[in-house]
Amino acid sequence: MKILYLEDDLEIGKWVKEYLESRGYEVDWFTSGLHLPEREDGYDLTILDVMLPGLDGFSLGKRLKNKHSQMPIIMLSARSAIEDKLEGLEFADDYLTKPFHAEELAKRVEVHLRRYDKSLSSKLRIRHLEIDQKTNSIINTITNEEIILTGKQFQIFKYFLRHLNQILTKEQLFEKVWGDQYIEGDHKTLMVHIRYLREKIEQNPSEPEIIETIRGIGYRVKG
Numbered sequence: 001m002k003i004l005y006l007e008d009d010l011e012i013g014k015w016v017k018e019y020l021e022s023r024g025y026e027v028d029w030f031t032s033g034l035h036l037p038e039r040e041d042g043y044d045l046t047i048l049d050v051m052l053p054g055l056d057g058f059s060l061g062k063r064l065k066n067k068h069s070q071m072p073i074i075m076l077s078a079r080s081a082i083e084d085k086l087e088g089l090e091f092a093d094d095y096l097t098k099p100f101h102a103e104e105l106a107k108r109v110e111v112h113l114r115r116y117d118k119s120l121s122s123k124l125r126i127r128h129l130e131i132d133q134k135t136n137s138i139i140n141t142i143t144n145e146e147i148i149l150t151g152k153q154f155q156i157f158k159y160f161l162r163h164l165n166q167i168l169t170k171e172q173l174f175e176k177v178w179g180d181q182y183i184e185g186d187h188k189t190l191m192v193h194i195r196y197l198r199e200k201i202e203q204n205p206s207e208p209e210i211i212e213t214i215r216g217i218g219y220r221v222k223g
Contacts, residue, residue: 001025002026002027004043004047006030006046006047006049006057007031008031008051008052010031016105031053033055044113045071045072045073045112045113046061046072049077057088062090065091071116072093072115074096074109075095076096085097093112094108096108126223129141129210131161133161138157138201142203147201153196153200155177159176159177161221163221164221164222165220165221168219170187170190173190174189174190197211198211
């Protein structure tokens with residue numbers, strides 16, 4: 001699971017990031033909301049400090065929730081007044097006051113991610129494919145056979161499923177799946193994997209109906 005974390009206090013930020021990573025989470029830590037990645041849709045949960053330089057946590061949290069309504073948001077703040085808590089809980093899923101124990105934060109993260117996971121439909125039907133997101137199985141309903149993907153093909157397809165109906169750029173796909181910064185030439189690697197993926201999931205790979213090419217931008221899978 002990948003967490004977006006915003007905290008301008010360097011000591012607290014380093015402590016929280018290291019603790020959550022020790023629990024198996026991937027954490028992207030930013031000290032300001034002014035320099036967030038252009039695409040926040042690759043995250044499963046956001047931890048957000050209220051007092052941030054530039055754009056305050058309340059404003060940023062509302063913007064994030066409007067764009068990604070299913071993504072849980074946990075607010076962190078030294079402001080413990082009931083008015084602040086109520087304002088935060090207007091859009092956020094949780095509000096934790098400072099000081100706090102790392103174990104408590106980690107438990108709240110676990111609880112909200114579990115709820116988020118349960119809110120997703122277990123089974124998904126896309127044309128002739130039936131996808132069980134709990135068992136990660138893909139069935140071709142025409143042949144009634146299971147489609148077996150390689151690890152990288154599965155990661156690509158899973159990312160498409162998490163962002164149904166969204167146009168994903170080649171840069172975005174490569175960076176999220178491979179975990180490396182996109183450089184010139186990486187599009188060839190991505191294109192090869194997309195081609196092999198289409199050969200497994202499309203009825204006619206030369207005329208794909210599931211993974212749609214958006215010319216000059218990237219790809220999209222429609223739900």
